[in-house]
Amino acid sequence: MQETVAPSQPQDDGKTLSFVRWTQGLINRLVAVSDMALILLAATLSLSRPVADIANSLSPLQHLVLVLLETAVFHQMMTRVSAYRVEHYTDPVTSVLHLVGGLLPAWGVSLILLVAFAPGALQQPGWLILSHALQLVLLLAGRQAQGWLIGLANRRRLLRRRVVIIGANEVAERLVMDLSDAGNGGYDILGIFQDASDGPAAAQIAGIPVLGDLDALNAFAQAETIDVVVLALPWSRAPDIFRLMESVNWIAADVVIPFENSEVAPGYTGITPMGRRTTLQVMNRPFKGSQGVLKVAEDYLIASLALLLLSPLMLLAAIAIRLEGPGPILFRQWRPGFGRKPFAIYKFRTMKVDPNDDATIGTTGRRDPRITRVGAVLRRLSIDELPQIFNVLKGEMSIVGPRPYVANMLVGNERFSDLVAQYAERHRIKPGLTGYAQAHGMRSYALRSAENARRSIEMDLHYMTHWSLWLDVKIMLRTLVTGLAGRNVF
Structure with a gap:
């Protein structure tokens, strides 16, 4: 890939497009998770001495199973009556009715199980009474706080x-x-x-x-x-x-x-x-609601761990580039990203500095004389891409997603974006440090034919419509293998 910044650089307007959107579905899921966490918290607090001493009647595992069953029954009852809807959280009466209606069946199930399998635990029922009382109090307090936050968000038009x-x-x-x-x-x-x-x-x-x-x-x-x-x-x-x-x-x-x-x-x-x-x-908007939250959490977690683990390797690469000759250690180039918004991508410099190269038309060949000796090694091991971890931490890229190509990249004599009608759909999500296409061998050097170019876009769109955390894990693992041994790596 040609590595110099084009003379005319896009101007950053300072605005950031929101990748995560606060949908009602996302809020409903967060409230449901919060409810289950509060039930577990209440059960934990109820076991504190001197209120309870049930060591001889219920094992920790039995108590955990009991609480999980209560939580499952509560969640099922809340779901059946459509209690998890944004408009209900700001209505105190409706909230109380839903919570009590969900808790009573859950308490009934736990009582039946205790009578049937652990009647000794009821000889000192203080822990059970306290657990259920805490559940009700914590859930009511939680719903009050959630209703206040949603009301605030509505007043600030954040949910529109x-x-x-x-x-x-x-x-x-x-x-x-x-x-x-x-x-x-x-x-x-x-x-x-x-x-x-x-x-x-x-x-x-x-x-x-x-x-x-x-x-x-x-x-x-x-x-x-x-x-x-x-x-x-x-x-x-x-x-x-x-x-x-x-x-x-x-x-x-x-x-x-x-x-x-x-x-x-x-x-x-x-x-x-x-x-x-x-x-x-x-x-449909990709990564809507909770999917967007999971994707962003994955990006920041993996990028932070990668930066921690790979910092020594990145330092060695920077020293090697500096010792080989003059020029910057990093190369910075504008690429169209999420929503076509331009961003500056970072890479280790692997080529000689050429102020006359506008770096806007395509890929670099294996035998390109501008590639330095250190650069050839960095490219062969894909180390030159590691600075893009900072792009991920800045929110401009994802760990996994379609690769961000230069705006005027050529496939043969035709612009890549003109060759494939669905090319622009890649901009509906963040570009990635690696991607489904790249993990399957469709790196930039492979995109010399129209057939491969079309195939790479098909893979990108397949990723967008079939995304899961497990798919990202498989792509990352496959990248570790193809990044070191793939035939299109140089």
Whole structure:
């Protein structure tokens, strides 16, 4: 890869696109986990002396099993009555009814088990009474705190979904009015963007500003977090709808098309409500809710451990580069990242400094005379990529994700981004230090043919739609092997 910074560098606007979004589903899962943790805490506190002495009647393992069963029954009952919904947490009466309704069956199950299998434990029931009392008190206090936090988040509009509409027409106007009549339904409409087929548009539509055309949307989406993109075109203009779907396939957002009437009932696959209107959801935001939290936690944990373990190796690489000759130790180059937002990627410098090389068109060959002797070793062992750990810690990259290629990378004589129609979809998630394609041999040197280039994009999209923590672990383990012995490593 050509390693000098292009003369004209993108300007950092200082804004960061939000990878993790606080969805209602994420909040509901966090509340459920909090409830289970509080039940376990109550059980632990109830065993403190001198309140309880059950060593001769229940073993620690038996007590743990009993508490876990209580927790499981409580969670099942709460789920059956749909207690884990954001709108319930701010209603004190509903919260109390749900918590008591979940605890009573759980307590009943534990009492039946004790009578059947450990009746001696009930001879001193103080620990059990205290455990159940603490469960109720802690859960009520927790729900009070959760309700207060959610109310605060609502007042600061943190839970509202940020929407842009494409189409300055009657469809957009009706949608805005429907959302207004429904109290916006938790949506903030950021603006309306005009499609080329719309014709002249007013400065505002139903009080929402028209912010420009699709070029303006491209700039807007790189600076602002968007949760929903609405393609507000009549269904009779299907070719234009498909064209717009390709135009926005790089934005990390749900993409929906509103039906022209509200007679289509939600419940079918892809049919989602939006205020008083139903929509067809044609794209889903990757890593929405709890998946995003898990992904970010994984990134920071693995990157921190990697930095701790690999610091001596990185120091040796830096010393070797400095001893070999003049020039910077690190090379810094702008790449399009999450949401196409440019970021400066870090690598160990492996090539001679060439101020006339703009470093924007592609990959470096194995026999490139600009590669230094130390650089050849660093490339062969993939040590040159290790400074990207700092990109991960800065939140610009993930440990695993599609590799960030230079903007004008060539495959043959054609730009990579023009060769494969789905190329832009890679920008819907953070770029990675390694990726599914790279772990399967599709490193930059392998992307010399159109067939391999298309195959690498297919692998990237497969990763996005089949992500799991276990898949990331397998990719990292495979990278350790292919990074040292892969045929496309040099």
